[in-house]
Each structure stands twice: as C-alpha cells, then as structure tokens.
Amino acid sequence: MKKRNLGNRKGQRIRQAVGTSMLGVSLVLTSGVTVLAEEAVTDSENVVTEAVVEDAEKAAALDAEVALAEDYTGWDTLKVFETTDVHGYITDVSTYKDETFQYRLAYISNVVNQARANTAYDDVILVDGGDIYQSTPHSNLTYGNYLRAAFDTMKYDAVALGNHEFDWDVTKYAADSNGTMASYETKDTGKVNPAIPVVTSNLYYAGTDTRVDFTQDYTVVEKAGYTVAIVGWADEYSADIKASQIAPYKIDGDLEKLKEKTKKVKEDEDADVVIVLAHASPKEIAEAVDPEVVDLVCGGHSHKSSTGTASNGVDYIQGNCKAQGYGTADIKINPDTKEVDVVDPNFTYITSKTNNEHLYYKDGTNTQLDEKIVKISQEAWDAVKGEMYEVLATADQSITKDVVEGSIVTSTAGTWLTGLMLDATKDLNTVAAFANSGGIRTSLVTAEGETTRDITVADIYTISPFGNRLLTYAINGKQMATQIENAIKFDDNDKVIYNYTNFGDQFAGITVTYEKQDKNIKVLSIVTDAGEIIDVNDETKTYNVVVNEYCATLSQEGIDSVFKNLTPLVALDEAPVDNLSAIEALRARRDSVGLNMKVDTTARLKADTxxxxxxxxxxxxxxxxxxxxxxxxxxxxxxxxxxxxxxxxxxxxxxxxxxxxxxxxxxxxxxxxxxxxxxxxxxxxxKKEDPKKEEPKKEEPKKxxxxxxxxxxxxxxxxxxxxxxxxxxxxxxxxxxxxxxxxxxxxxxxxxxxx
Incomplete structure (x- = not known):
C-alpha cells in the first residue's frame, strides 16, 4: 500500500517558499507562487492566490519542517504542468502593436519543452482545466481553430471541458464523438483530428443516466514506465451557460461519486498515479477525495491561481487564466515500492512587467518562444486582423470592470456596454438595458502616461465575446424592480454574491435607489435618463427594455429571470447580436459626432440614505x-x-x-x-439681433x-x-x-x- 508522506511534502513546499530565486529569474512571492522577474514584486490584481502557510504557528515552525525534508535520491520524477481558462489567449494582442504582442502559449510551450529535455525529470504531464477558446477575436472568429492546433502541437495529455466550451456547438468545436478534441486546420498541416482526450466523467444527456459520447470519463497515459490515470470532472456550472446551450445536458456534481469513480479507475487500470482534472475549485475536490487514491488535483473555472495541500494530504494546483502563467507540481515515485509523493505545488506567473520582454517576438530573435507555436499564433491573427485595428471611438478615460464610487456593482464598462445595447434597440424605444458583470471579459485601460483610450473593433470582440442575442421585452415597473432585486444579494460578509449578478446587475438608461434588507435589496425608486419616474409597484404601465439572452433565460437556486416566460418583441433569430450591434452603434456614433467619447461614471445603483x-x-x-x-x-x-x-x-x-x-x-x-x-x-x-446667425440643430421635444x-x-x-x-x-x-x-x-x- 502506498504511504502518504504528509510531513515530508509540507517540508518540501515550505523549503521552496523560503528558498532563493530559481534559475536566476524566478522569485517566490508567497507560498506556492512564483513570478518570473528580475526584481521583487508584490501580488497584482491578476495574481489571486490561496496561501499555503495558514497561520503564524506554522510559519514559526519553518526551520523544523525543512529539517524533516526527506531525500528523494533514487526516486523518479514526473513533472506536471497545468494551464486553465486560457480563453483564447494564444497571444495577447491588446496593444495592437505587433512588437508588443505577448506570445503566451509559445512561451509556455518552450518551458514545457525544456522540462521534457531536462534529465532531472523522467517524464512530463501536460493538462488543461478547460475554458480554452472563448474570448479573443482571433479565437472567437475562428471558433478556436488555432487554439486546438497549438494544444495538439504542444502535446497535451488531456483537457477538461469548461462551461464556455458550450458557447458554440460543443460537439463541433470542443470535442468529437470519440471524446477527443475537435479537428483543426492550418496552412502547414491541412485538416487534423487531434487525439487529445476531453475528460469529464459527470456530464449526462438531460433526463437520462446516459453519459455523453463526446467526453471520456478518464484517460490513461504511460509516463516513464508508470501508469497515470487522469479522471475528468466538472463543477455544476449549468447556471454559467446560456440556457438553450446546456438544455440537452445535465451535470451531476455529487463529489461522493467522484470519490467512487477514482477508486474504481485506480483498481481497474492498476494505476500508479491518479490525477483529477477538473473545471472546478481544486481545493474543494482535494478535500473530498480519498488520499489513498488521488495524488493530485488540477483545477480551474475561478480564474485564480490556487496551490497547496488539503487537510487530508492531497495536493492541488490551478493555473490562473488567460495563459498568464501555469501550475506545476513534481510527482515523486519510488521505483521499488511504488510509493508516491507530490511536492512543490506551485504557480508561475509569466506576465509581470519585467518578464514581458521575454514574451515578445522580436523579429524572430527571442529564443524563449517555441517557433512552432509562434507560427500558429501569427496565422491566427492574420486570419482575422483585417478590421480589428479600426478605431470606433476615443474614450476620455479607461473603461473598466471596477465598481464606480457610490455604488456596489455599477462599473463604467457595464454602463457603457448596456448603453450600446440601448443604441442597438433605439427603434424599439427601449428605456433600460440589462447585462451581467460576468459577461464583461476585460477592461479597456489607457496606456501608461496616456489620458485617452482608442476603442477598436478588436476591443469589442474582446470585452464582449459571447455573441449573445439582445432580447427586447415590455415589462412593468414592478417587474423592473424585481429584475434588479434578483441580481443583488449579499453573503454573510455583506459582499455581493457573484452568481446572482448573472440576472443582470449592470444597466443603463435608468438610475435606481434601494435599501438593504438583510441579504436582499428593496428597490425604492427608478428614474429614466429622460427624467420619467417609474412606479416600482405598478403592474399596468409597461416599458420596453433590452437584456442579453443569457440573463433573460437564467434560472438559479429557485429564482427565475423575470423575462423567462415573456415573449420578446423581436424573435430570437432576428434579434441583434451584442458585439456586432455594438460595433455598428459605435460606427454610427463616430460618423455622427466624431471619435471623442465621454465615459459615463454615474452610479446607476445607489443605496438610499x-x-x-x-x-x-x-x-x-x-x-x-x-x-x-x-x-x-x-x-x-x-x-x-x-x-x-x-x-x-x-x-x-x-x-x-x-x-x-x-x-x-x-x-x-x-x-x-x-x-x-x-x-x-x-x-x-x-437671433433677432443677428438674423444671419446659423440656426442651431432642432432639439428633440422634451418629455x-x-x-x-x-x-x-x-x-x-x-x-x-x-x-x-x-x-x-x-x-x-x-x-x-x-x-x-x-x-x-x-x-x-x-x-x-x-x-
């Protein structure tokens, strides 16, 4: 029976945390987090970590822990790399300057290739936690084609199925009937059907106990003579998928079944190592599985880096998002006893300012990039870049996801995007627009030293990538108040609960006041931008409002969207698409009033005092x-x-x-x-004094x-x-x-x- 060296693992991890810089450029920020840099930096908003050293008493025992560290001489080492939630970031092109494009996957691929060539490791395991494709224009407009090409070239051993794999046809662009990654095509390769397993063991056809045929429960890979089983799992993320796209399927989130599954796989395959690959919180899963069965959990979905050891001794890693870095762990195996230990669960952050130079192409002189992945990355951008550089507006400041002063949810990005929804549906006389903050995928930030920000076509596809239909409904004042109340609920720490914001916490066209009632809000007033007071208790007079399809069809924890059983004024297939209509609205605005655009910083939702x-x-x-x-x-x-x-x-x-x-x-x-x-x-x-004075433009009659x-x-x-x-x-x-x-x-x- 395998022995779990819990104290030994802890000693290894803490030894890393107090060690000196590795490879001359790696600095450990906090326990389990490494930043590639040449100078010390602090955690940024892009690196969210879960600390491994949990209290001062453990920190005080560092020296004793290090002394307990066991020598692994004679043991074999399997190096594990994990990416997750890449979201199309084969490259980051947000500067729209070729010389500062970040070739993120090409950089990571080179790191993995170096590990494969390093005799310190007996073999390498490369996995991804899902949400591979959706977000960037060069991924979205090619339906992930070049991401699949890159993953195949990098020789991934397995990938999990994320919720955003359902945004397009999951059986066409994410997986095939063999339970492997869907096909791709490049100039050099022609059409290729990759053999990368897509693993998710708890996805079923709705209303049945039949597993879907486009994912595998698990896969088995041979590494350095050892049998490694990789078992797939998905969080119950149905609420994070548009209702029409998840309707044919169901997810069973019972972790007891995962525990049973991993035990059976280990026995059936006589596996030396068992890894759970999940689009879910790795720590939660690590705590739930059997430490005598599972050696490592690789997670995703939360867009965080998370590394450490659960209370039962199972290690876990999670590689953040957008290819900003990667998770790693070393699996140590005693070749004589088959004893297994996992050491150094870690996350390496590659996009710090001091490392960005290593991500640039530099006219082909950068040796830290995998040339094959660079070529695929460039072909991806070339395939779509035609209109991407078109400037639609020049904002007078950054447009961000940050909450504005005086509100608990309103962001300038949310107000701006919902304002564009109003522009797209103005022929229907819409007075308000609703969207969810989770659908805003990035911030459009002014460059350092600049006070304005050009907004391009590529920006629209990046900040609003989903292609949601915009549905217009006629609702009364009471329904409008309920719509807002559904979106704002508080946890025990008085923080807004993210899941409920998916009903539509961002809006434009109206200003709302509320009072907090325990963990809910009560809407007290709604006033349109035109000054009309909407009676929040009235059920007779109706107003036309526009909402994205995801929010309109959401049901969550017993709450249905107020729009769920209503009929839209324009049929779904004829309704405008969010990003396409935003581009057209900005073009029309540019042609009418010019490029300059003032960003609305109004707190649309305000607490009543x-x-x-x-x-x-x-x-x-x-x-x-x-x-x-x-x-x-x-x-x-x-x-x-x-x-x-x-x-x-x-x-x-x-x-x-x-x-x-x-x-x-x-x-x-x-x-x-x-x-x-x-x-x-x-x-x-x-006018009488100067009859030749030019007539001003006729104003709209004031309501x-x-x-x-x-x-x-x-x-x-x-x-x-x-x-x-x-x-x-x-x-x-x-x-x-x-x-x-x-x-x-x-x-x-x-x-x-x-x-």
Whole structure:
C-alpha cells in the first residue's frame, strides 16, 4: 500500500517558499507562487492566490519542517504542468502593436519543452482545466481553430471541458464523438483530428443516466514506465451557460461519486498515479477525495491561481487564466515500492512587467518562444486582423470592470456596454438595458502616461465575446424592480454574491435607489435618463427594455429571470447580436459626432440614505438651485438646470420626504422652469439681433415629467401639521412670504433630524 508522506511534502513546499530565486529569474512571492522577474514584486490584481502557510504557528515552525525534508535520491520524477481558462489567449494582442504582442502559449510551450529535455525529470504531464477558446477575436472568429492546433502541437495529455466550451456547438468545436478534441486546420498541416482526450466523467444527456459520447470519463497515459490515470470532472456550472446551450445536458456534481469513480479507475487500470482534472475549485475536490487514491488535483473555472495541500494530504494546483502563467507540481515515485509523493505545488506567473520582454517576438530573435507555436499564433491573427485595428471611438478615460464610487456593482464598462445595447434597440424605444458583470471579459485601460483610450473593433470582440442575442421585452415597473432585486444579494460578509449578478446587475438608461434588507435589496425608486419616474409597484404601465439572452433565460437556486416566460418583441433569430450591434452603434456614433467619447461614471445603483440622508440631499439641491436667478443665469447653465430637474424628480420618487419637503422641491422645479424659459427668451433675442446667425440643430421635444403622486400623511405627520411642524409648515410660511425667483439659501435650508 502506498504511504502518504504528509510531513515530508509540507517540508518540501515550505523549503521552496523560503528558498532563493530559481534559475536566476524566478522569485517566490508567497507560498506556492512564483513570478518570473528580475526584481521583487508584490501580488497584482491578476495574481489571486490561496496561501499555503495558514497561520503564524506554522510559519514559526519553518526551520523544523525543512529539517524533516526527506531525500528523494533514487526516486523518479514526473513533472506536471497545468494551464486553465486560457480563453483564447494564444497571444495577447491588446496593444495592437505587433512588437508588443505577448506570445503566451509559445512561451509556455518552450518551458514545457525544456522540462521534457531536462534529465532531472523522467517524464512530463501536460493538462488543461478547460475554458480554452472563448474570448479573443482571433479565437472567437475562428471558433478556436488555432487554439486546438497549438494544444495538439504542444502535446497535451488531456483537457477538461469548461462551461464556455458550450458557447458554440460543443460537439463541433470542443470535442468529437470519440471524446477527443475537435479537428483543426492550418496552412502547414491541412485538416487534423487531434487525439487529445476531453475528460469529464459527470456530464449526462438531460433526463437520462446516459453519459455523453463526446467526453471520456478518464484517460490513461504511460509516463516513464508508470501508469497515470487522469479522471475528468466538472463543477455544476449549468447556471454559467446560456440556457438553450446546456438544455440537452445535465451535470451531476455529487463529489461522493467522484470519490467512487477514482477508486474504481485506480483498481481497474492498476494505476500508479491518479490525477483529477477538473473545471472546478481544486481545493474543494482535494478535500473530498480519498488520499489513498488521488495524488493530485488540477483545477480551474475561478480564474485564480490556487496551490497547496488539503487537510487530508492531497495536493492541488490551478493555473490562473488567460495563459498568464501555469501550475506545476513534481510527482515523486519510488521505483521499488511504488510509493508516491507530490511536492512543490506551485504557480508561475509569466506576465509581470519585467518578464514581458521575454514574451515578445522580436523579429524572430527571442529564443524563449517555441517557433512552432509562434507560427500558429501569427496565422491566427492574420486570419482575422483585417478590421480589428479600426478605431470606433476615443474614450476620455479607461473603461473598466471596477465598481464606480457610490455604488456596489455599477462599473463604467457595464454602463457603457448596456448603453450600446440601448443604441442597438433605439427603434424599439427601449428605456433600460440589462447585462451581467460576468459577461464583461476585460477592461479597456489607457496606456501608461496616456489620458485617452482608442476603442477598436478588436476591443469589442474582446470585452464582449459571447455573441449573445439582445432580447427586447415590455415589462412593468414592478417587474423592473424585481429584475434588479434578483441580481443583488449579499453573503454573510455583506459582499455581493457573484452568481446572482448573472440576472443582470449592470444597466443603463435608468438610475435606481434601494435599501438593504438583510441579504436582499428593496428597490425604492427608478428614474429614466429622460427624467420619467417609474412606479416600482405598478403592474399596468409597461416599458420596453433590452437584456442579453443569457440573463433573460437564467434560472438559479429557485429564482427565475423575470423575462423567462415573456415573449420578446423581436424573435430570437432576428434579434441583434451584442458585439456586432455594438460595433455598428459605435460606427454610427463616430460618423455622427466624431471619435471623442465621454465615459459615463454615474452610479446607476445607489443605496438610499434614509430620511435624514434624503433631507441632506434636498439641501444640496436647494443650494444648487439657489445660486441661479433671472439676473445671472447664462446659456451655459442650461444642462445643469435640466439635470437638477431630473435629480429633484429622483429624490421625490425615493419616498423618503415629507409632504412639506416635496412641496418645496416642486416649487423649486417651477423656479427652474422659469429660468429655462428665460434662457429661451435670451436665445430668441440673440437671433433677432443677428438674423444671419446659423440656426442651431432642432432639439428633440422634451418629455413632460409626470408629477409625483401626493404622499399620504401618516398620523404623526397629520399631527405635526396641526401643531406646527418646523420642517414643513414653517418652511412653507417662509417660502410663501418670499417674493420673486430665487429664494435665499437660508430661507430654504431644511433642518435634518438625525435618526
């Protein structure tokens, strides 16, 4: 029976963590993470790791652990490499300058080739955790053709099936009826059917217990005379796939069945080594399997690097995403006893700034790139680059996935993309658009030292790669509020739960206020960008909204999308496609107003601050209105005055003001209207003085803003009105006693009660 050297493995891992730089360029950042660099760096947002040394007591025992490390003299070594969630990044072309393209897979391939030639290793195992194809234009527009060519050339031993393998026809572009990777074609090779096994043991045809025929449960490879079984597994990721694409299949996520499967495979194949290859969290799986059966778990799906040892002694690795690096581990085997130990589970990060030079082609002089993979990479880009460099707009700042100030979910990328959805469906009079933050695949960041960012066709395919149809529905105010409430839920640490955001946490065309109620939100107000107040309790009046197909058809944990049983105004097959329609919308905008584009940083979803907060907001609006009067108002103030009108409507719609406060604000709206009329008179006078002056473009007629429904008085408010409430009655007296436009700030300041 195999002995598990748990203390020995720990000693090896910690010895690595406190060791010096390896190969002259490798630095260990944290336990289990290596960065290729020539200088020390800290963890960046692209390297998310799970620490292996879990507490100070273990850290204090480093010297003792190192002393316990066992000598592996005479043992054989199998070197394991894992990539995962490559998402089409055979190269990173986001600079759109050939000289700074990053040949990521060519670099990794060279590292693997060096390991294969290194006598320190008896053999090499190369696997991938799934989500290979979807995201970059040169992968998407060729349906992953060149990724398959690269993987075949690199001689992968097995790949897992990720959720994004379902984005296209999974049986045509990801796997075939033999359970191997689908075919590809290049100029040099012609059509090739690779023999790389696609392993996923828990994927079935829906409504049956029949395994699908396009994946294998496991594969067996011979390495240095040892039998290595690689068992496939998938997380229950159905909710991460568009409903129509996962409908024919089901995933059984029972980890007990995986435990039984690995035991049976080990016995049936007399395997010396068992590896689980999963599109799932490797740590969770490592904790669930039998340590006497499974030696190593290779994971994926979360876009993190994760390395370490589970509490039961099973090691795990996960290679981050987008070919930014790779996971590794050494499997040590005693040739006499067949005892197995796994040491040094690690992740190597290759895209640090100081290593980027090693990823560039350099006119063919870079010896750290595999020439065969370079050639495939260049053919991939050449196949699609025709329109990729076309500049559609020039943004005045970065467009990112980061949450804007004042919101818990709104990002500039989310608002921008949903705004383009509105542009694509403006003929249907859509007032709001919804998408999920998970569908935004990258940020469009300004270059170092630059203040603007050109947006190209390639950018659109990269940030929005899925080709989702945009469906338009007519829904009422209550349904719109429910749509937003479904997307925002909190965990025990008051963090927004990612899975629910897939209902559509990003939106444009409306601004929403809410209050937090335990782990949910209650939408209090919705105001359109045109200033219309949408009654969040109304079930009669409808509004046209657009949502991507994924969000519209989602069901998750007993919650259905509000659109699920509704009929779209335009049939699915005739509905616009997200990235294609975005490109067309930006072209139309460019041709109409030019390239320059201001990025919307509005917090579209904002927490309501309560009655006191509403009062403070009111005072702020009063201050802004009071600085204007008929003597000082100028044409350049028009936009600000119109925005103040909208802000007042939104505050009234929030339902946190007293009747007296609402009366004051409605009076202020009348003042604003007076000022706007004054501006019209000034404009008319200007035309009379200069009749040759060019006529301005005709503005769209302004929609009349509906008046807010009268607020019903509570008993306390009725009582206050009779006895003289200082927040309503006295203010009303002051207001009524003041003549002319422009009531003084002191007369209209509200005394806000602290609650």
């Amino acid at each position: 309560g009655e006191a907060g509403a009062c403070e907001q009111m005072n702020g609006l009063l201050d802004k209105v009071n600085k204007f009067n008929t003597d000082n108002v100028k044409p350049e103030n028009k936009a600000e005055l119109e925005q103040l009108n909208k802000d007042i409507d939104a505050l009234i719609a929030g339902g946190k003001l007293t009747e007296g406060q609402i009366t004051v604000l409605q009076s202020k709206k009348q003042e604003i209207d007076t000022l706007l009329n004054k501006l019209k008179e000034m404009e008319a006078e200007s 009349e803003t509906p008046k807010a429904d009268p607020v019903k008085k509570t008993d306390n408010e009725k009582k206050a009105a009779k006895t003289g409430d200082e927040n309503s009655l006295m203010l009303w007296i002051l207001m009524m006693g003041t003549a002319g436009v422009g009531i003084t700030a002191s007369a209209t300041k509200m005394k806000c009660r602290n609650k």
